[in-house]
Amino acid sequence: MENSYTSFEPVLSYESVKAHYEGIYKTMRGKYTLNLKSCGINTPEYPPRFYKKTDRELKRDLYYYGFAVYAHEMFFNSLTEFSSGYTCPKERFGSKIRENWSSYDSFLYDFTETALKMRGPGFVWAAFDCSGGRLLILSNSGYEAFDIKRYIPLFCIDMFEHSYYIDYYCDREKYLKNCLRIINYARAEKLLENIS
Numbered sequence: 001m002e003n004s005y006t007s008f009e010p011v012l013s014y015e016s017v018k019a020h021y022e023g024i025y026k027t028m029r030g031k032y033t034l035n036l037k038s039c040g041i042n043t044p045e046y047p048p049r050f051y052k053k054t055d056r057e058l059k060r061d062l063y064y065y066g067f068a069v070y071a072h073e074m075f076f077n078s079l080t081e082f083s084s085g086y087t088c089p090k091e092r093f094g095s096k097i098r099e100n101w102s103s104y105d106s107f108l109y110d111f112t113e114t115a116l117k118m119r120g121p122g123f124v125w126a127a128f129d130c131s132g133g134r135l136l137i138l139s140n141s142g143y144e145a146f147d148i149k150r151y152i153p154l155f156c157i158d159m160f161e162h163s164y165y166i167d168y169y170c171d172r173e174k175y176l177k178n179c180l181r182i183i184n185y186a187r188a189e190k191l192l193e194n195i196s
């Protein structure tokens with residue numbers, strides 16, 4: 001993780017980030033690594049690639065845990081320190097938003113609606129659609145992977161209960177809106193630059 005457990009306070013507490021990172025992320029990473037080792041693969045790759053030599057069940061586990069690791073790393077790196085105040089997109093990312101939405105607030109509204117309409121846990125993503133050449137808001141169920149070569153992730157928010165329960169109990173909307181105030185747009189901008 002590029003930040004410390006206290007970096008996101010007061011949006012996310014030290015206790016919440018530590019429990020999420022050490023309790024969930026590290027467990028997923030450990031299971032992914034164990035699955036890989038059982039296949040004779042010692043160097044994990046994120047996101048996971050297709051392992052031809054594994055049986056069907058093993059491939060499913062590899063993909064599940066591999067995407068869980070990838071999504072969590074994206075999430076922890078999608079946020080930035082609150083100390084410098086609220087963030088907003090600039091440069092190319094900002095112009096990409098304006099191509100599809102009337103304003104940044106409109107983009108945030110759609111992102112929030114997408115997240116709150118999810119019927120179960122998962123992640124909400126801002127991604128660049130390479131085929132359409134435009135920014136999209138996507139959600140995925142649980143750790144179900146999507147085609148990240150076509151839809152290149154720029155940032156995401158973890159909507160699993162374990163992400164917000166310590167700080168926000170059941171108030172998913174407040175958690176989400178606060179996280180959207182500390183998006184690391186400088187990082188998202190670099191990811192966008194690397195695409196073209």
Ligand SMILES: [Fe+2]
Pocket residue numbers: 020024072158160162163
């Ligand atoms: Fe999570």
